Amino acid sequence: MAIASTRLMWLKGLYVVVFCLSALLLVGTAQAAIEVQSFNDPQLTERYQNLSQQLRCPMCQNESIAASNSPISADIRERVANMLRDGASDETIKQTMVQRFGDYVLYKPRLEARTWLLWGLPIGLVALGGVIVAAFVVCRRRYTEEILSGNERQRLEELMSHHASADTPSRDDS
Template sequence: MISRHDVAAVRASSRASSLLQGVRRLAAAAVLALGFAGVAQAAIDAYTFKDDAERARYTELTRELRCPKCQNQDIADSNAPIAADLRKEIYRMLGEGQSNQQIIDFMVDRYGEFVRYKPELNAHTWLLWFGPAGLLLVGAVLIGVIVVRRRRSDREDADMLSDEERQRLAHLLDKNRE
């Protein structure tokens, strides 16, 4: 027969299970809400262009220039306030009829070569362009030197056997062949 204590325990267990399930649902809802909060705040620029060529120039320029705050995002993808200002500035300059090079030069004068994803090759950027290849070359030469030294060391170690050790080694090798 089922006692009152058993019924009370089942009811308490059921309430705890319901409470735990409610907490899980609340946590899942909070995670979803936080996940969508970033999407809801994403900046959307609504610019009107006189033709598709101007829209393509705008897209090309915003993809070519780096956000000064984000550092590894172009200004087209960045939600930083400075990126929004730069997009507005590009739109304004396109509206004034300035060329892509004039716009890029303006941005470089204002923010430095860093603002470009592909900086020009000049005296200030040669290390940026050739540094990785130079480091790779130095690493390959270093590995080559280490390999050559180890091979020489191994040969010298093999030549350091005395006559007695060589005879013993020959005897052991002959013994293993039998």
């Protein structure tokens, strides 16, 4: 009993140590992504942060260059900072990055002939869904609005009267 208790305490301690080491590794990784770019102008700092959030890492899956640890993101961040210091506009910086890495680098792609499907598909799917729902409602109304023929009405009344007489107990049964 004492050996099992000691072994259990040792395993719990081992789990705590493994957890703490994992947490330290994650903190180190998170801090590696923090890159300090210094600007004399607070407006440049704000523009740099906005651009870093608007540009996507070409190597990572759906991560901005601000959040990515990849070397290519570090290079892009450095290029963006240098272009801002040289006085380039945000649109010029985006255009330069699109020329270098393609439209994928932008989180919000531009509306062009090549991207009409990307922009139009959600609207088209919503419209198609509306048409399907409308067709379903119209068909459903047609089925509920049909009037019974004379024969069907007579058969229904016979069935209902037969059912009603079967439900009422006779005086002999009570």
